[in-house]
Amino acid sequence: MSTVDPVRTDAVRTPDAPLTLEEAPPRTMGLQANLGLWANLGVSLLLPVAAVFVVLPGRPLGVTLAAIVVGAVIGSALLGAVAAAGARESVPGMVLLRGLLGRRTSWLPTAFNLVQCVGWATFEIVVIAEAAARVLDAPRWPFVVGAGVLATAMALKPLGVVRVLARYAVWAALAAVAYLFVQVLAEPLPPLEGGGATSFWTAADIVIALPVSWLPLAADYTRHARSARAAGVGAGVGYGLATIVMFTLGVLALAAYGSAGFDVISALLAVPLGALAVLVLVTVELDEAFANLYSTAVSAQNVVARADRRVLVVGVGAIATLLALTLDVVAYEPFLFLIGAVFVPLAGVLIAAYWLTPRGRWDTSATAPARPAYLLPWAAGFVAYQLTLPTYFPGPGSGWTAWWGARQADLGIDPGNGWSASLVGLAVAVVLTLPLVAAGRRQSTRA
Template identity: 80%
Template sequence: MSTSSSIRTAGPTPDAPLTLTEPPPRTLGLRDALGLWGNLGISLLLPVAAVFVVLPGRPLSETLGAIVLGSFIGAVLLGLAAAAGARESVPGMVLLRGLLGRRTSYAPTVLNLVQCVGWATFEIVIIAEAASRALDAPRWPFVLAAGILATAMALRPLGVVRVLARYAVWAALAAVVYLYVQVLAEPLPPLEGGGATSFWTATDIVIALPVSWFPLAADYTRHVRSGRAAFIGSSVGYGLATVVMFTLGVLALAAYGSAGLDVVDALLAVPLGVIAVLVLITVELDEAFANVYSTAISAQNLVARLDRRLLAVGVGTAATLLALSFDIAAYEPFLFLIGAVFVPLVGVLLVAYWSTPRGQWDTSDRAPARLLLLLPWIAGFLAYQLTLPTYFTGPGQSWTAWWTARQADLGIDPGNGWSASLVSLALATALTALIVLPGRRRRRLSRVSA
């Protein structure tokens, strides 16, 4: 895979290439990156997930502290991955060729395809559910409308990014500011209900949201002109939005959720909240579009000449059909599982990439396999599950039971309250450093002695 500098052409601004064999235009600047990632962060999924970060019976400041810390950690990880994508000018899954080799990169690619379809489905569900409640109408027409619009947006991705960065983000900010004003005008009693069992489990949920974009980040930042702009745009844009939206969800629960309402109902209880929620529902389409588009781009790492437009239509159709029968109760374990898979991979990639001299990161079709680097990734995943097993009910509960039994075998307290994300990340980065840094040092010494 070759890189390219900014492409300047006469006539209309070029859009994303149709296949992986074509060089990407680099037409996005810092403002575009900030607007895109800020808009992606202004999502109804974050306040909906706020119930999982609430520390019941604890001061509100502790929950807000977990939100700020988790947002900072996740945003920095996202920004570093985004900067690498801009420097190499390749999509996310192609970037992993330099880490694992071309064929070995197929493993995270398949996992990313699964998570992207899942996220696209979640987004369509949230859009349809919120619209259905706001307008007191059946859900299925909104599922179809959201799926069709998100798929159509994925056909012209760079054009959509520019619209989001220059216009949509301001409408979203206006709606969020209005909701904040209304929510903060109400009394905020202590929250007695919530899904977090400790400060660090709450932090893990927040970290999972920015990290879930890690495999997708380079799909967009390959079009950004510099690594610095990509880092600032993604980390600042998404990080601030994560703090704002999670906090909004927590405050709305405190102000309006005392009667057992969930976050969407709480926001609808705000005076004229229906209008603000409808604005956020419209803006929410960008998250669904991004996941549909990135699924198509990830698939091109498997077959480079596939047309992303055909792939996007197929993915959008699949996500829409899934959304018609999707159970939103699976949301929390899905977030934890994403963290378990991708948090350690972030650590492995960042240590390996940022310790590699510029120009030596091989993302070509001939990138050799580096199977040894699978070990820290796997070790990080195991550490995550042993710290906090992903909790499933129903058919998936055997997964939880197996990992809980392994905790007992190793004497790990199931209620340890540790951050599974930080334990996983620390182990993966340390093992990766032990693998890659000695080799870098030997090569430097050999060049000096020669």
């Protein structure tokens, strides 16, 4: 009579992410797991904190809410398209770009993504620590260390964490958010007079930026999806709905309490049992930090395929924690948005090229040839983005903003044009990508 080792059986039933790029990823995530993961990633305290930049002052509240919905739909649709591509090819995000740019040329966006992931992980740790310190009226630094350690531990077992998020954490987050909504809506909602948006499309642009910031990371998780449909629908719907909910909560809190930025958190703490609800959201916020740490390691494997992701995660987690303890991360935020602006047009190039390329011809191997021509629409989309709305840098970094402002003047572009920089950058990138795709298809047909 044979015996079965229960530990080994459980390991086979619930495999985790591969340790190196050379190992095949398990395909264990169905639609529910994808929805749960992306809904949790969308439930972030960063969104209500950033809500002030979405408010259209002096205009009906409904206009601001409409901009949130439009921005969330556009951004999450792009996210879903990339997520589905990652599932279909079963490769991480930066490896997926090999099919567009070639293996070595894909190292360029990989470098940008490494900076972005470390930066956002650091920023998430700061947000968690700041909120926890306010809830418990305690110094911030112990929460920085605790958040860094916990997020790093989560990133060591990513698929196990995803299962927990999909089964349990999402319901706790929804309960906390629903409770805060009830409390905020019980307050009078006077017209909003202060806000950072100058037009409907600049408001939508801020919302678009949040789902788009996950585009380079999406395939890191959806490579484990059982189907492209589960990945695309899970990412698009899960993150899109969460984005609408969290931005709306922030806008309503602004109207009810007249607070902005981190003061929105203080306002939510003032409601009955608000501290408990915010504490739940602080705990759930760890998934954003974990996701960025894990994706930093996976992105690095695009360059060093045999590197053990566990070693990379521990190193990156230590760096992000030290940065959260020592740097003014709030001042670093504009640079993170600049890196995000880099990926908006790249997403347009990737989506157009991938979904117009016949299936089976997207080469993500270690010998994928360089395609430098696709750098041109990417660069053109970035330039169009900055000419529409230059990334704002205060203080010493203001020279970047001033230079692009001067180029706007040279071209007769109104700085207050009110256009969506994301949509302009995407449109330019896609339009310039189409002839390259058509030329590639003609060449393959002749061959």
